[in-house]
Amino acid sequence: MKTKVLAIDDSRTIRNLLAATLEEAGFEYVSAVDGREGVDMYEDVAPDVVITDINMPNLDGFGVIEELRGTGINSKVPILVLTTESAPEMKARARNAGATGWITKPFDDASLIFALKRVTGAAAYDVRIHSGYLL
Template sequence: MSLSILAIDDSRTIRDMLTLALTQAGFDPTVAEDGIHGLEVLDGMQPDAIITDINMPRLDGFGFIEAVREQPQHQTTPILVLTTESAPELKARARAAGATGWIVKPFDPAKLVKALNMVAGTGTA
């Protein structure tokens, strides 16, 4: 099944890499450059999962997740946080904001795909 994924990162390189990894996995990625842009893009789409960076201009990942969770239609949309830190307090903050899980950068495309499949319930196989 082709999952539709919204991927948000302020780094063009990471966006390119996410697009590549997701496309190769047969997913249908849409990208955005920061939290505000992410919300704009999200308005009108119902992605199967969202991937977001934390450190971003205008609206960071925490703010973005909180804003997404406020929208009734996105209360259960899986949101994976993409972060270079694996610090527990970051995980805790991400979770408090409403994140489903996290992926540590640099990400392994295969693992990213598995994690997406798992949170979106499409099976890891």
């Protein structure tokens, strides 16, 4: 069974990067173009893990986490924050809202998969083969 990722990011480039990496790594990939759409489609998609950007129109990443963790949806799935903000307060704020972890942009395939592995256990991916760097 593939692990299903819901990626919420307003940047098409980032969505495409995520899609390429995740689909190649054997994840099922669903995306939303902003926070509002991501929250709205959450229950239909029923992802195993959510990756969300912070700076987005309509509803930002903090809002996404708050709504997903809130009593309405009461989501228990891991939520990874995808952001260029490496500032500690940014991470702290995301975590207070209920984020599970973070991926710092720009990300590479390996750190993305490693982050997913730590929150979902999904490890059906051998970086050594795909990256072509080793062995």
